[in-house]
Amino acid sequence: MKYIDEFRDRDLARGLAAAIAAAADPTRQYRLMEFCGGHTHAIFRYGLADLMPANVRFIHGPGCPVCVLPMARIDHAITLATQHGVTLCTYADLMRVPAGERRSLLKAKAAGADIRMIYSTSDALRIAREDPGRQVVFFAIGFETTTPPTAVAAKVARAEGLKNFSIFCNHVLTPPALRTILATAGPDGVRLDGILGPSHVSTVIGSQPYGFVPERFGKPVVIAGFEPLDVMQSTLMLIRQLNEGRCEVENQYTRAVTAQGNRKAQALMAEVFRPRETFEWRGLGFLPDSALRLADDYADLDAERRFAVTIGEVREVKGCECPAILRGVKEPTDCKLFGTVCTPDNPMGSCMVSSEGACAAYWGYGRFRKVEG
Amino acid sequence: MCLAIPARITAIDPTGQSATVALGAVTRDCSLALIEDAAVGDYVLMHVGYALNRISPEEAQQTLALMREAGVLVDQDGLAPALADTAGPA
Numbered sequence: 001m002k003y004i005d006e007f008r009d010r011d012l013a014r015g016l017a018a019a020i021a022a023a024a025d026p027t028r029q030y031r032l033m034e035f036c037g038g039h040t041h042a043i044f045r046y047g048l049a050d051l052m053p054a055n056v057r058f059i060h061g062p063g064c065p066v067c068v069l070p071m072a073r074i075d076h077a078i079t080l081a082t083q084h085g086v087t088l089c090t091y092a093d094l095m096r097v098p099a100g101e102r103r104s105l106l107k108a109k110a111a112g113a114d115i116r117m118i119y120s121t122s123d124a125l126r127i128a129r130e131d132p133g134r135q136v137v138f139f140a141i142g143f144e145t146t147t148p149p150t151a152v153a154a155k156v157a158r159a160e161g162l163k164n165f166s167i168f169c170n171h172v173l174t175p176p177a178l179r180t181i182l183a184t185a186g187p188d189g190v191r192l193d194g195i196l197g198p199s200h201v202s203t204v205i206g207s208q209p210y211g212f213v214p215e216r217f218g219k220p221v222v223i224a225g226f227e228p229l230d231v232m233q234s235t236l237m238l239i240r241q242l243n244e245g246r247c248e249v250e251n252q253y254t255r256a257v258t259a260q261g262n263r264k265a266q267a268l269m270a271e272v273f274r275p276r277e278t279f280e281w282r283g284l285g286f287l288p289d290s291a292l293r294l295a296d297d298y299a300d301l302d303a304e305r306r307f308a309v310t311i312g313e314v315r316e317v318k319g320c321e322c323p324a325i326l327r328g329v330k331e332p333t334d335c336k337l338f339g340t341v342c343t344p345d346n347p348m349g350s351c352m353v354s355s356e357g358a359c360a361a362y363w364g365y366g367r368f369r370k371v372e373g
Numbered sequence: 374m375c376l377a378i379p380a381r382i383t384a385i386d387p388t389g390q391s392a393t394v395a396l397g398a399v400t401r402d403c404s405l406a407l408i409e410d411a412a413v414g415d416y417v418l419m420h421v422g423y424a425l426n427r428i429s430p431e432e433a434q435q436t437l438a439l440m441r442e443a444g445v446l447v448d449q450d451g452l453a454p455a456l457a458d459t460a461g462p463a
């Protein structure tokens with residue numbers, strides 16, 4: 001397909017691999033964090049780590065919205081469906097994520113809760129229109145990529161006067177997470193030399209918001225597309241910046257990302273949402289101004305205000321290393337449960353559920369690499 | 374979760390708010406609520422049923438040209454290592 005196949009071309013990959021090998025200075029290390037789970041997935045699916053010289057390493061970041069959602073939020077959603085009797089609409093990625101007490105949306109659905117998997121926010125609106133007597137809650141998650149469609153849904157619900165539709169908002173923001181990773185990097189945290197910047201998040205927010213990475217933390221960023229050649233070219237661009245002592249925000253994904261991003265989408269988000277003072281991220285803890293809630297103007301559509309839910313303390317599965325993996329300080333193979341107790345069929349942590357999670361990527365594509373290598 | 378895929382607009386409804394897009398041989402509905410001035414024939418990045426952005430054909434060509442150039446430069450220098458044989462998608 002156009003814009004896919006040509007960015008997976010074998011000959012170009014060969015040339016880029018050679019260019020990377022030639023550019024990488026054998027006397028130094030290149031520890032590059034790919035922020036996005038989409039990049040993690042591409043790196044494993046196409047075996048990109050194996051095409052790199054030994055001193056060029058990918059470190060997996062926290063950019064998987066399913067992986068960073070704290071268990072308590074899933075418990076909250078399950079409670080909405082089981083105790084408040086709402087129809088809960090959710091993207092499929094969330095269904096199998098483990099919640100407290102070994103629960104999950106999938107298990108709650110099997111036990112009779114009305115939980116529907118949807119492809120688009122328009123499906124949730126349709127479900128609400130078709131059954132006006134029933135409360136329908138959209139379980140909204142995702143980074144800035146997925147937030148604008150939720151904003152559109154809020155506007156449509158408002159315009160149509162849909163009284164039985166509300167949003168359980170869990171949208172999170174990319175720059176604060178990146179800032180936290182960089183602020184804790186160093187001898188005690190993860191060691192990083194550069195960042196492969198978000199792909200589709202950046203189509204919405206643009207490349208400008210990453211200026212703080214070189215300015216405050218002295219690390220180069222290259223906004224990278226999700227296709228394998230995009231990741232390789234971006235890696236080469238980072239290596240060149242580091243070799244030349246440059247430190248700036250560069251954009252490899254120019255076919256879809258501009259400096260300003262999508263202004264219309266940004267305006268919609270600004271109208272419908274406000275930053276939360278704080279929000280919990282799995283692995284990163286509570287981060288200020290890192291997530292969104294519905295603006296006061298849209299409070300009537302806020303499921304957290306419409307339904308009073310209190311969630312007790314939620315305990316992580318003992319032994320699950322997701323939090324350290326999400327900070328880039330551990331690898332899936334450092335987890336004792338990996339591949340034994342925890343597999344995609346029986347996931348113990350969120351990193352094994354989402355195909356963008358590091359554990360699932362290791363399991364699916366890289367499980368034997370270490371052993372053979 | 375953040376994955377968006379390239380889709381070609383094949384028809385736009387009279388309201389201008391939604392389109393039919395082609396993903397290879399498959400067609401789907403796609404909301405245009407997040408972009409402006411979309412036209413039939415444009416390629417967009419589609420995510421959860423919404424067009425997030427248009428894809429620039431000129432920039433795509435430019436990127437591919439840079440990728441070709443990077444490889445060619447190395448080949449001329451005779452630096453292509455053996456691992457190049459294993460390159461490419463699985």
Ligand code: SF4
Pocket residue numbers: 319320321322325332335336337338339342343347348349350351352353359
């Ligand atoms: S392998 Fe499973 S239990 Fe271990 S860190 Fe990954 S998701 Fe958690």
